[in-house]
Amino acid sequence: MTEINVLILSAGRRVELIQAFQKAGQKLNIKSNVVAGDCSDTAPALYFADRTYKLPFIHDPNYINSIINVCNNEDISLIIPTIDTDLLLLAENKIYIEKKTNAKVLISDLEVIEICRDKVNTQKFLEKNNFSIPKMYNDSELLSDNVKYPLFIKPISGSSSINTFKVNNKKELNIYRDIINKSIIQDYIEGEEYTVDVFLDFESNIISIVPRLRMAIRSGEISKGKILKDREIIDNITQLMKILKPIGHITVQLMKTKNGIQYIEINPRFGGGAPMSIQSGADSCENLFRLLMGEKLEYNENYKDNITFLRFDQSVCLDENMELL
Structure with missing residues (x-):
């Protein structure tokens, strides 16, 4: 049986993402541990992972070496960043981490990260390549x-x-x-706001593009969303990805306005609402496992259209020893 272990960094509240990786491993009959790391030992996602580690804060000098130690202890195959503040550091240290471990870091090239992490750089990139932005x-x-x-x-x-x-x-x-x-x-622009989940393989070939209408938002993260196979968005995102050339799961935010598509930002990581697209059938977790097993994936739109997701909070209860009840 194939074994592929995954490390999710800054796991925080990413319970759905951890469960999505676990479900994908079971579906493919893979022996897999989903390992969660966080600087807080009360991060809810830790209590749903197969293994857990308390990591230093991102700006701690030992942060990268701590990740390397976890990878070697747990035989990690893939490292998944989940927050923006991780991205530049991981991109800068990608080669070093991969040299010291058997893990692949799911991070785009440093040039891509520098474009996406700085809003001015994003603006200039989009303008230069004739994509509309406010x-x-x-x-x-x-x-x-x-x-x-x-x-x-x-x-x-x-x-x-x-x-x-x-x-x-x-x-x-x-x-x-x-x-x-x-x-x-x-x-300031107005219109219908979309989050678009894009998955690309390790050579930046597009595998799936899933537009999600943002029906309601809480603290910057989608709380109600609807999958819509909007051809204009899919075609425009296709052009953008072919120029930008990121890898892995990418989250793009845009608005459909009276003047057409206007881009807001590009986040080169799993967004908080990514499990909606995964559940619709565009399963980035399964795709990653398949790629790591050496499979060649092709572009497809084999996900459900016109379905609505409503997200909600759920509590985790711990006893006096901080163990799950």
């Missing part, structure tokens, strides 16, 4: 009386919609610029 304003333009409000402000390297604001006038703009240390300011 206009970005520089300081001199913002001093002009000709600026039309509302605008939108967000951190250059932010995530989870933290410190993102609609700006209605110059007074608000000054307040928000004081709050956010390094920001990007764009036109």
Whole structure:
């Protein structure tokens, strides 16, 4: 029986993702342990994993070596990042980690990560390659009386919609610029917001593209979503991926507006709502196992269309010894 062990970093609340990997392993009759690591020993996902490790904080000098130790202890085949702050560090250390272990790091090339993690870099990349994105304003333009409000402000390297604001006038703009240390300011746009889950193999070949209408959002993460095989989105994302060339599971956010598709951001990792696409049939976890077993995958749209997902919280109860009841 094939054995493929997976390490999920910063596991946090990613219970659905852990269960998706476990389910995929069972389906393929793979001997697999899903190992969860986190800096907090009360991260809920730890209590659903097959093995658990408490890791240092990401900025700790021992963080990378701690990952290497876990990989060697647990014979890890694949390392999965789940949060934005991990990405640059893992991309910079990918070769080192893979040399010291038998694991593959599911991270795109450093150039791709640098484009995606910096909103200004994302803006310039999309503009250069003729993809629509809300206009970005520089300081001199913002001093002009000709600026039309509302605008939108967000951190250059932010995530989870933290410190993102609609700006209605110059007074608000000054307040928000004081709050956010390094920001990007764009036109405020309206329309239907989509998250698109894309899966690409290790050579950046597209395997699946799943648009999800964001029906409701909580703390920057989708809480209600609907899978829609929108041909315009699928075709546009296909063009984008062929130029960007990431690998693995990629999460793209965009809006369909009266002026067409407008991109918001690109997150080169599993997004919080990825289990919706996985459950619809575009199973990135199964795809990863198959790739690691040497299979060649082809592009397909073999996932259910027009289905709605409603997400909710669930509690984990621990006894006085911090063990699962």
